[in-house]
Every structure is written in C-alpha cells, then in structure tokens.
Amino acid sequence: MVYSVPLPLPHPLSFSNFKHAYTNQLEAADPDFYRIGYVRRVRAYGIEFKEGPDGFGVYASRDVEPLRRARVIMEIPMELMLTISKKLPWMFFPDIIPIGHPIFDIINSTNPEIGTLDLHVFFCMHLIAMTISGNYMLTSYPVQMSEDLLELQDENLASTMREQQQRALEFWEKNWHSAVPLKIKRLAREPERFIWAVSMVQSRCINLKMRIGALVQDANMLIPYADMLNHSFQPNCFFHWRFKDRMLEVMINAGQRIRKGEEMTVNYMAGGKNNMLMQRYGFSSPVLSNDGDNFVDGAVIAAARTLPRWSDGDVPAIPSMERKAAKELQEECQQMLAEFPTTSEQDQKILDSMPEARRTLEVTIKYRLHRKLFIEKDEPGYLVPSSSREEL
Numbered sequence: 324m325v326y327s328v329p330l331p332l333p334h335p336l337s338f339s340n341f342k343h344a345y346t347n348q349l350e351a352a353d354p355d356f357y358r359i360g361y362v363r364r365v366r367a368y369g370i371e372f373k374e375g376p377d378g379f380g381v382y383a384s385r386d387v388e389p390l391r392r393a394r395v396i397m398e399i400p401m402e403l404m405l406t407i408s409k410k411l412p413w414m415f416f417p418d419i420i421p422i423g424h425p426i427f428d429i430i431n432s433t434n435p436e437i438g439t440l441d442l443h444v445f446f447c448m449h450l451i452a453m454t455i456s457g458n459y460m461l462t463s464y465p466v467q468m469s470e471d472l473l474e475l476q477d478e479n480l481a482s483t484m485r486e487q488q489q490r491a492l493e494f495w496e497k498n499w500h501s502a503v504p505l506k507i508k509r510l511a512r513e514p515e516r517f518i519w520a521v522s523m524v525q526s527r528c529i530n531l532k533m534r535i536g537a538l539v540q541d542a543n544m545l546i547p548y549a550d551m552l553n554h555s556f557q558p559n560c561f562f563h564w565r566f567k568d569r570m571l572e573v574m575i576n577a578g579q580r581i582r583k584g585e586e587m588t589v590n591y592m593a594g595g596k597n598n599m600l601m602q603r604y605g606f607s608s609p610v611l612s613n614d615g616d617n618f619v620d621g622a623v624i625a626a627a628r629t630l631p632r633w634s635d636g637d638v639p640a641i642p643s644m645e646r647k648a649a650k651e652l653q654e655e656c657q658q659m660l661a662e663f664p665t666t667s668e669q670d671q672k673i674l675d676s677m678p679e680a681r682r683t684l685e686v687t688i689k690y691r692l693h694r695k696l697f698i699e700k701d702e703p704g705y706l707v708p709s710s711s712r713e714e715l
C-alpha cells in the first residue's frame with residue numbers, strides 16, 4: 324500500500340504539525356509557498372504517525388519481514404525541507420530569504436570561532452520556517468525546562484543548560500533592540516519565543532552530507548515527517564540521501580523484522596551520553612552514562628580499572644584481587660548514590676505518583692533516575708566476574 328500524504332497540507336513547511344495535517348481541519352495553504360515552485364509529494368509506506376509515550380512517533384502499520392536489503396518507508400522531497408549549509412557561504416534551500424534581508428546581518432555577526440555558529444543558524448532556520456508558515460506549532464518542552472533544572476540533581480548539566488539559555492538570551496537582547504527592522508522584530512518579539520525556537524530546532528534538526536550536482540556539503544536540515552521519528556540506540560531505521568532526485572529516504576535496516584504496531588526509530592546520537600541527549604533533545608536513556616569525567620568520579624574509574632584483570636586472557640584470574648577491586652568499586656558507587664538527595668526507588672515512586680506531571684518535570688526526574696540506575700548497575704553483581712559474585 325502506498326500511503327501518500329496529499330498536498331496541499333496546511334503548509335508543506337509546517338513541520339510535524341501532525342495534529343493539523345491529519346485532521347480534517349486543514350487550513351488554506353500559504354500562497355507564499357507556491358512561489359517557491361513545483362512541489363512533489365511525501366510518500367510513506369506501511370507506517371502511521373500517532374502519539375505514544377515519547378510524543379508523536381512513527382509506527383509500523385503492518386508486519387515487516389526481514390529483507391536482505393534496506394527498504395524505504397518514507398520519501399521526502401528536498402523542496403519540503405528547510406536546509407542551510409553548515410559553512411559559509413550560507414546557502415538556503417528553498418531560497419526563501421531574499422538577498423539583503425536583515426537576517427543576514429545577524430547571521431554574519433556570529434563568530435564561527437567561538438562556537439556560536441550553530442545556535443544561530445538553527446534559530447534562523449526555525450524562525451524563518453515559522454514566519455513563512457502561519458501554523459508551525461511544536462511542543463515546547465525545553466523552554467519550561469528552566470524551572471525544572473534543579474530536579475536533574477546534576478549541577479554540571481543544570482549550569483550548562485542555564486548558560487546555554489543565558490547565551491541565547493544575550494543574543495536576543497543584542498539583536499532585538501527597539502531599532503531593529505520590523506522584519507527582524509516580528510520573528511521573535513519576546514525572548515521566550517526565541518529561546519523556544521532555538522531549542523526546537525536543536526531537537527529536530529538533522530545534519531546530513533548532501534550532494535547536489537558536483538557540490539557536496541554538510542547541511543543542517545529540518546525535514547518534515549522524518550522529524551517525527553523518535554530515538555533509539557537500537558534503531559530499526561536510518562536516513563539516506565537519494566542523490567538522483569534529491570529525496571531523503573527513511574529506510575528500514577536490512578534484515579530487520581518489525582511487527583505491526585512497533586515503533587520505527589532512528590539513532591539521534593551515535594555514541595551519545597545522557598547529558599548530551601538531555602541538553603539537545605530533552606530526554607535521557609536508562610542504558611547510558613553521562614559524560615565520563617563528570618558522571619563517574621575518579622575513584623570509581625580507578626577502582627573499575629583494576630577490575631578487568633580477569634578478562635585479559637593471558638593473566639590468570641586472582642580471585643582475591645578481583646574481590647578487593649570489586650568491593651572498592653561497590654563502595655564508591657554506594658557513596659555516589661548516597662550523595663543524591665533521593666534514591667532511585669523514591670524517584671520511581673515520584674514518577675508513579677504523578678502520571679499527569681508536566682513533561683519537563685517528568686524528563687528531569689527520569690534523568691536523575693537513569694543516572695542512579697546506571698550507577699547501581701556498576702555495582703558488583705553486574706560487573707564482577709561470576710567466579711567472585713556469590714562471595715561478595
């Protein structure tokens with residue numbers, strides 16, 4: 324079955340506004356869009372978009388038997404994406420910003436050397452998308468996150484996130500003073516809107532290497548429909564840029580079996596850490612650590628380093644040494660756990676007791692719970708060789 328999304332949608336660049344796109348209340352398309360030119364359709368095969376535990380997501384609408392080759396489930400034509408080259412000279416596609424638009428003054432004022440580039444490019448993409456699309460609506464989790472940062476029980480991450488917001492705020496204050504042209508002013512009249520725009524783009528932007536003709540370039544892209552895929556570290560899908568007709572393909576991994584109703588996922592951050600995931604996407608994973616240095620302190624690392632003895636094939640296992648090292652590790656882990664104001668059981672109870680909790684509060688409590696579960700896993704019984712386990 325070919326499931327093709329009919330156009331005109333409320334607006335082809337109204338990313339992810341599925342509640343709109345999939346209800347009958349379609350709004351008139353923005354005539355501005357059609358000045359861009361010919362528009363192809365998005366195609367989707369054997370999937371449906373619906374709300375799940377992680378917000379909207381993409382689900383299999385039929386069983387997928389494993390195939391030897393990867394197979395396509397979505398095709399999204401380039402003209403429906405918003406793309407900006409990662410490096411100078413700035414190239415926008417579609418070419419929605421006329422040369423001379425004052426936004427270039429802002430973009431050009433960013434200094435790539437000090438690492439502010441991405442933030443501003445992201446924000447520009449987003450604000451422009453919002454201005455050309457009257458009904459660009461997304462969930463606004465990360466903005467409210469600021470109230471909940473303390474709940475993370477991770478001062479390093481909380482202060483990084485606070486600094487990030489502060490930086491965005493300063494940027495807004497610098498560029499949104501009363502004398503700026505109206506074209507700029509109306510993009511983000513309040514700082515909250517600006518910060519929201521930055522965090523939305525951060526959590527939905529895909530970086531891809533694109534080849535158009537002879538030009539290969541890294542691009543930041545906002546890709547409607549593909550940006551509905553949630554993350555997994557064991558994803559069943561991946562993205563592929565189809566050069567010949569400039570389509571983004573979402574493909575199922577070769578050899579992957581997927582049952583009807585299962586979620587389709589991609590990996591947002593290969594080799595990621597929980598604090599990075601939380602910072603950029605506003606969620607964490609129970610199977611990940613944080614940044615190594617911040618999360619596991621030196622003593623734990625030192626103790627853990629003594630553990631792999633038994634795994635070196637040529638070194639005979641010395642049970643007494645293993646036990647000693649494992650014990651030290653256990654003590655370090657317990658000490659780290661004791662330093663948290665709440666235990667993992669308490670966090671779990673808090674989560675269970677407030678099923679209607681604000682999403683940002685829920686993700687912050689889950690984050691601290693995930694950290695604790697990860698440390699608890701490091702406790703002997705998990706890491707310790709089976710020869711020594713029962714004696715601990």
Ligand SMILES: C[S@@+](CC[C@H](N)C(=O)[O-])C[C@H]1O[C@@H](n2cnc3c(N)ncnc32)[C@H](O)[C@@H]1O
Binds near residue numbers: 380464526555607
């Ligand atoms: C690209 S969007 C995916 C679509 C999104 N669920 C929605 O409702 O629009 C990324 C956002 O989805 C949520 N998300 C994605 N994967 C997740 C996961 N594994 N666990 C929790 N939240 C997730 C996070 O809020 C993240 O910022």
